[in-house]
Amino acid sequence: MNKEYAVGLDIGGTHITAAIIDIVDMKVMDFSLHKESFDSNMPVEEVMTIWEKAIRTSFKNSKVEKTSGLAVCMPGPFDYTNGICWIKDQSKYEHFYGLNVRDLFQDKLDLSSDFPILFENDAVCFGKGEVFKDSENLSKKVMAITLGTGLGACFIDKGESISTGNSVPKEGEIYDLPYKEGIAEDYVSVRGLLAGYFALSGKKVNNGLELFNLAENGDEMAVKVFEQMGQDLAEIVLPWLEKFGADSFIIGGKIANASEFFLPVFNQKIKEAGSEIEVSISTDNEKAALLGATSMLYKA
Numbered sequence: 001m002n003k004e005y006a007v008g009l010d011i012g013g014t015h016i017t018a019a020i021i022d023i024v025d026m027k028v029m030d031f032s033l034h035k036e037s038f039d040s041n042m043p044v045e046e047v048m049t050i051w052e053k054a055i056r057t058s059f060k061n062s063k064v065e066k067t068s069g070l071a072v073c074m075p076g077p078f079d080y081t082n083g084i085c086w087i088k089d090q091s092k093y094e095h096f097y098g099l100n101v102r103d104l105f106q107d108k109l110d111l112s113s114d115f116p117i118l119f120e121n122d123a124v125c126f127g128k129g130e131v132f133k134d135s136e137n138l139s140k141k142v143m144a145i146t147l148g149t150g151l152g153a154c155f156i157d158k159g160e161s162i163s164t165g166n167s168v169p170k171e172g173e174i175y176d177l178p179y180k181e182g183i184a185e186d187y188v189s190v191r192g193l194l195a196g197y198f199a200l201s202g203k204k205v206n207n208g209l210e211l212f213n214l215a216e217n218g219d220e221m222a223v224k225v226f227e228q229m230g231q232d233l234a235e236i237v238l239p240w241l242e243k244f245g246a247d248s249f250i251i252g253g254k255i256a257n258a259s260e261f262f263l264p265v266f267n268q269k270i271k272e273a274g275s276e277i278e279v280s281i282s283t284d285n286e287k288a289a290l291l292g293a294t295s296m297l298y299k300a
Helices: 044-062 101-109 122-133 135-139 190-201 208-216 220-244 254-272 285-297
Strands: 005-011 015-022 034-037 070-074 117-121 141-147 151-157 248-252 278-281
Touching: 005 044, 005 285, 015 044, 015 285, 034 044, 044 101, 070 101, 070 122, 070 285, 101 117, 117 122, 117 285, 122 135, 122 141, 122 151, 122 248, 122 285, 141 220, 141 254, 190 208, 190 220, 190 254, 208 220, 208 254, 220 254, 248 254, 254 278
Parallel strands: 005 070, 070 117, 141 248, 248 278
Antiparallel strands: 005 015, 015 034, 141 151
């Protein structure tokens, strides 16, 4: 079988990871993974130069001679169909607002207008990547979430992202579902954890890692906050796991690294609800995001 390759990009607020992906076998090519850190609030031209460097380094290291597309995993708000960035007031990409990122890539990399450049939401990329990492998942219904500064979600049925219909929330998003005194993301996110710890202890911690270290060192209130998040998460996702008829639930994102503190409570709540869904923690968000992005160019 002929091999085909694509460039996969995972772009965040402070980093870009590039890799060359075999889009027939859905594998990351050896030595091609390359990461660059940067400040996304730099001028557009400077950011694009760093992106170009990441892509060209990845391409050179892969020893692949030709690629047939560029697939980009990008945070929102973003017009994924047309490639236009609508990120505003989020302390990132402040100079990109309203710009066509597809055109920026075409110009910077000197690509023809018919070269495929595709974009997808970061949570959807993560979920699709987890599915494509394990071919058994291609026949399943999978709900995947990312826990970090925000609460991302996606619903995947046989490798396809589902964002409309009665079986999923509006646009396949759960972060803005009404919950307690606000929305889901107020409770299940780094922000929610830090607020919870302050409410219990009266002490401010700076970030999720600091809170995790406190829990690791036996701080009972820190442990309690993670456990509460596990309970909140279960209450938020249970109705949708049921409506979607999910076979599998996958948790990723930076907070997933603290699963020892929230997963037992989460699993207990799921069990109490009578659900037998398979719950797993992702160990490689980055690779999943790259595979998920390039799955848009998958050659079955």
